[in-house]
C-alpha cells in the first residue's frame with residue numbers, strides 16, 4: 001500500500017470541535033453531518049465551558065453512524081499561565097461538573113457586561129441584548145463581541161477588532177477567572193471523564209516550563225496530550241509524541257474546528273495536513289477506563 005492508499009484506509013477522527021453551544025458557527029447536528037460527509041469515523045464535541053451541544057450531536061451521530069464522544073474544553077490556570085483542558089467522556093449532565101461550568105459561564109457573563117459597558121461609555125452602539133439576539137444559545141465571548149463590532153462597521157474584520165480593541169492587553173480586554181487546573185482535572189475525573197492537555201504549544205512555554213507543565217499534569221491525574229493538532233508542524237507533533245511517551249500520556253488529535261470563525265480549517269484535516277487515526281481514540285478509551293477504575297478505588301478508600 002502506498003502512502004495515499006494508507007491515508008484513505010485510515011479511519012479518521014477529530015477530537016476537538018466547537019459548535020454554536022460556544023463559539024463555533026455550526027450547530028452540533030451540522031458538525032456531525034459534516035463529519036459524515038467527510039467520511040470520519042468519530043468526532044468529539046468540545047465546547048468552551050459548556051456540554052450543552054453534546055446531546056444534539058450524540059443524537060445526530062446515532063442517526064448518521066458517526067461515533068460522538070462527549071467532551072468539553074475548560075479554561076484553566078496552571079501557575080498563572082492559561083491552560084486549556086479537554087474533558088472526554090464526561091457526563092454532560094453531571095452534577096459534579098455543572099457548578100464549575102456555571103461558574104465559568106457566570107465569569108464570562110460578568111466579563112461581557114463589563115466589556116460592553118466600557119465600549120458603550122466610549123460611544124460604541126452595542127448592548128448585551130443585541131449580542132443575545134445575534135447569537136442565541138451561545139456561551140458568549142470575545143469572538144461574538146468582535147463580530148458584532150464588525151456588523152456595526154466599527155472594525156474591518158474580526159482580527160481588526162482583536163488587534164485594536166479586544167485582544168490581550170488592548171483597551172477593552174478584561175481577564176476572566178480561570179479554574180485551577182488541578183480542580184478542573186479532579187472534576188472531569190469525578191464526572192466520569194479523562195482529562196487531556198489541549199494544544200500544549202500554544203502557551204509560549206520554553207522547553208523546561210513545558211516539561212514542568214506536563215509533569216504536573218501527570219501528577220494531578222491528566223490522561224493525555226493533544227499532540228495531533230491543526231496548527232502543529234510535523235516537528236511539533238514529533239516533539240509532543242515524544243513527551244507523551246516519556247510521561248506515559250495518551251496522544252489525542254483534533255482540529256479545533258470553529259466553522260466560519262476559523263476560515264480554512266476543516267473537520268478531520270485542519271488546514272489540510274492533520275491526520276488523526278481511530279487508534280488515538282482507542283488509546284483515549286483505554287486511558288478513560290483506567291480513570292474509572294482509579295476513581296472507583298478513590299471513592300472506595302474515602303468510604
Ligand code: AMP
Pocket residue numbers: 140141142143158159162163167
Ligand atoms: P474568550 O474565550 O472570550 O477570551 O475568547 C477567546 C477566543 O477568541 C479564542 O478561542 C479565539 O478563538 C479568539 N481570539 C483570541 N485572540 C484572537 C485574535 N487575535 N484574532 C482572532 N480571534 C482571536
Ligand code: ZN
Pocket residue numbers: 018022023024048258
Ligand atoms: Zn473557541
Ligand code: FE
Pocket residue numbers: 073084198199
Ligand atoms: Fe483551546
Ligand code: FE
Pocket residue numbers: 016018073256
Ligand atoms: Fe478549542
